[in-house]
Amino acid sequence: MEAAVQSFLRSSEDLKAALEVEVTQPQEHGDLSSSSTDDRSRRILAVVSHRMDYVGGEEGSVLILKRPPGHSIEDLSVEVVYPISGSFSFSVAQARRTTLDLRASVGETGATLGQSRTELTLTIKYELATEIRSHTLITRDTRKLQSFTAECRRLKGIFTRNEFDADFSWLSLYTQESSLKSFSSPIDLRTVNIPLHTRLSPASAGLPGDDAADISIVRENWIYNKAVEEASIGSSARLLIRTGTFNVNGKMPSQDLSPWLRPTKRDSEKSGWISPLKSISPLDILSNPIDEQVTSSLGASSATLAHASSNNNANISDPDLLVLGFQELDLSTEALLYATSTVKEDAWVEAILAGLGERGILYEKLASKQLVGMLIIAIAKKARLSCFGDIRFSAAGAGIMGIMGNKGATAIRMSYTPLAQEISPSPTVLTFVNAHLAAFDEMVERRNSDFHDLSRRLVFDQTDELDSNSYANIASETSRRTVGLFESDVLFWMVHLNYRIDLADGDVRELLASSPGASNIPLLLKYDQLKTAIASGKAFAGFSEHAITHMPSYRYASNTSEDSLRYDRKRKPAWTDRILHMSAPSVRVTQHSYCTHPQITMSDHRPVSADFELNVSTIDKQRRELAASKLYRELWGVEQSSNTPKIKLQPMTLDFGKVYYRRLIRQTLSIQNDGQIPCVYRFVAADAEQAICPQWLKIDPVVGLLRPGELSTTTVTVFVDNSSASRLNLAPPRLDFTLILHTALGKDYFISVTGEYQYTCFANKLTRLTRLPGPVRTMKSPNDRIHARQSVNAPREIMTLINWLMTHVTDPNDLFNGPLEESICMNIRECLDTGDQFPFPQSGEERGPLATAIASILVQLLDSLVDPVVPPYLHARCLQMTSRDEAFELLDEFPPESVNVWISLTAFLHYMALQKLPSQSSTDQADIAERLATVFAPVLLRDDSTGLHTPVSPIGKRKFLLHFIG
């Protein structure tokens, strides 16, 4: 028992004596109440001392500890803490008859009476300003009681001698539970999903920030995660949720809703619109693998997306919960004023249950909330009904009419507690928002601000929630308490967002209509206002949305004015109806589908649905709290320690050897706590203007906490992308960087990172490539170049690629259809840089993959150019050209090196478009030209990254290129 108590204490406190006692009810002013001897009345009484090294003092305290029924002795928690000060007193008495009588009267037999002879009663008193607290404790252990009382006397003696120096601040650790507060409701999702280091104080070499504050941030975070880890019982619960959003345009249900409600088997089966996009966009391989890695480490939500696509084939059974959002339920003007009738809601609930068909009987309405036209309904499987609880609602108006509620949101918050035996699992908080944001194309800013407004105003009243805090000395007032939207484990937004596509109406329709079906969706989404808002952080920052492969859900015509796709000619089609989510790292969210349901035609919108699977690891609530308070005590007071943190690094120098463009190299750095105290460390920049490391280097994690002896591994990755290469190509080849690892309230450590950069022809200016004296790798210095008069017409590397393709490719489909193998691509890039010969296709089978690789390397090389082949200031002019002749004339205004590249390249593309297709091929000639233009136009006329020139229409770019190759 002593060992358990000592391990409960911090190292700066010593256990002086401990004994097991039984409590009788606290007695106030001699009020004798009865006592019982069941298990719940057992306590451990301890006296501990705290030495203050620096002043040579000592203070004492008496603690009454208890352990929850059914838990082991290690799981102690504090019930009462009293400083051994002037207010503290105690007395011991031989158990008197009265006490014995009371105890016997509870129904005890002679056994108790027999033992009672040796029982002693200890009374502890503590005087507060207004009352006297007293505890009566019974023990049989005379010897231990003696050492307890002796220690109390000794410590009280010390107190009396040094009364004025008395401090007792160390006791706050045992009385407060600050770190545990975070468990009472989930941490704000916006906080848990941002990288920890961004929450720390600004710091750089020699200028540490607020180390003490940083320690507490890192520590809270660490304890939270560790406690969850320690309390997770190893199993997890699966919850299937189907969400939907439908703008019904004031209509009453008049169609079968089953397609929208029943599980969608697979994205592709349903919509038929997932086409092999790979073949059309060789640029996909240009994405930076480091960035992906970094974003996925930011939280589970982004990792989920990758997961979702790989899991499309998973079998989906009936959802446990359906949550459906409706907008524009009622368009009548009186609806704005009297939002009380539930007639419409009832009709929709009925239609939903009907739409579920024979499964309908398995479900029951769980909750609903309506605000004028906005209605959110949650329907749960009857069998799982008991898992959902603590249901709360919220609603808020927004938009032009504000409070009137024609725009705004309704939301439901609920907790989901998996069924479990023996333990009480910690609930998972799910929040669903059904929102309708401001309309019209131009109103982006308004929509963004609506989002922020609603995020702030949608709060849930938690007033009657029970406070689980059982501390005797904390009077928990039932005060009004609200929780915010983001204080959830998973947050869903099912929205009629009204975000539009920032492209001309004609472009949108043309891109949607062109074949293969829906292949232009990724391109259109680049202009999607919601995607732009998320990327820029203006709204919905941190939310995930599954890849969209379905057609826009808005606006379908109900009369004659429809286009070939049945969209209303008067309104630009858009993905106005969206489902987004955000989740805590502790919940694994997998999205199995995301689609529209074109069969349901009653409204001008098509309903959208999304299937989610949540995997929540089951966490023992009580164990988590105990673990957290234990860890908290262990890590508390690092800031006050007279010890300095010490770490050991292995290795001290990371040599990456030869570093090539786009070849990822990963090494690990081990960090071990070599000191006596827990250590918080973080990487810092040399100075405030710089980043922690140059763009070609990434470290993960950037922040950590290690207990004495613990070891962690940091991944150090080198990856040279276009932007890094464009700089490194012009600098000396030696890579040398010093990482600075700062230990909070301690030293800075240096770690050298070295490497030998290998020059590349990628990521240069055309004007540099035409004046290179030879293959880039043969150069002595990055400044080597030939005289302008001797410069080559077009870069050697581009010409080599074009020539190879002209010689070896007979079927233009080969340019796109082969599997894209990164190893071949790497090999080809290397040949371009060294001047070596390309691999020669040995057989017909090899030619396809090789052709595909070389074609995509050509695209990559063009795309890597620091400035696009056609300078952005000419883009608008290009789009004005209406004929082939006009287009050719414009070439006179191109810079000389651009003209040469343009002519060679378009000659090649034209040649490809003219190739006789194998007779069995289904594609026709015009399609090939179209396809080539689709791939090359955005690269040759790449949008200006500086924002100086407004981007032009992607269709216009294609048309300009088609003048040359069509």
Add this chain to the structure above:
Amino acid sequence: MSKQFQFKLVLLGESAVGKSSLVLRFVKDQFDDYRESTIGAAFLTQTVTLEDQTTVKFEIWDTAGQERYKSLAPMYYRNANCAVVVYDITQTASLEKAKTWIRELQRQADPSIVIALCGNKLDLSARRQVTEEEASKYADEEGLLWSETSAKTGEGVNAIFNAIAKKLPLTAPPSARGARAAAPGTTRQNVDLNRQPTARGGEACNC
């Protein structure tokens, strides 16, 4: 109530001249024959009490002397109120290096910086290569504090820090001094110099 001041002090000098050893002697009154070369920068604090009961708290950054980390030194001497530039009296080259540091400080650091030139390893004076005259003459010309020390025996160590403390402008409000915010928790165990066991006849307070 006595006055308290806080200053940022940086140690510079070639590798192995004994910067870390000097700090260790000053802060903990210890010496270590086998010290690892510093790869990084160590932060320590030490408080000096002057005769008039004014206390000066030094926030000391001990830097890496190795050539390859030279580019990071400015990060540690920016905002420094004082610098101790160390050379090894048994190595002529180390004085040259010290002069380079001093020139750099005079050019780049805060113009009011107090610089002390410190010839270390005085216990090895039998192998002396740098004469006292040469170094002190240079220090006079440049307006630097100068003295010789031995981190090994402790000779002259407290004296040089005390001399710096006295030369610092003890008028400015303490809060304006030093770059490091005096955040709660940055306070460490302060060892009163006067309480330190010393074999050096009370230099700590008599100089």
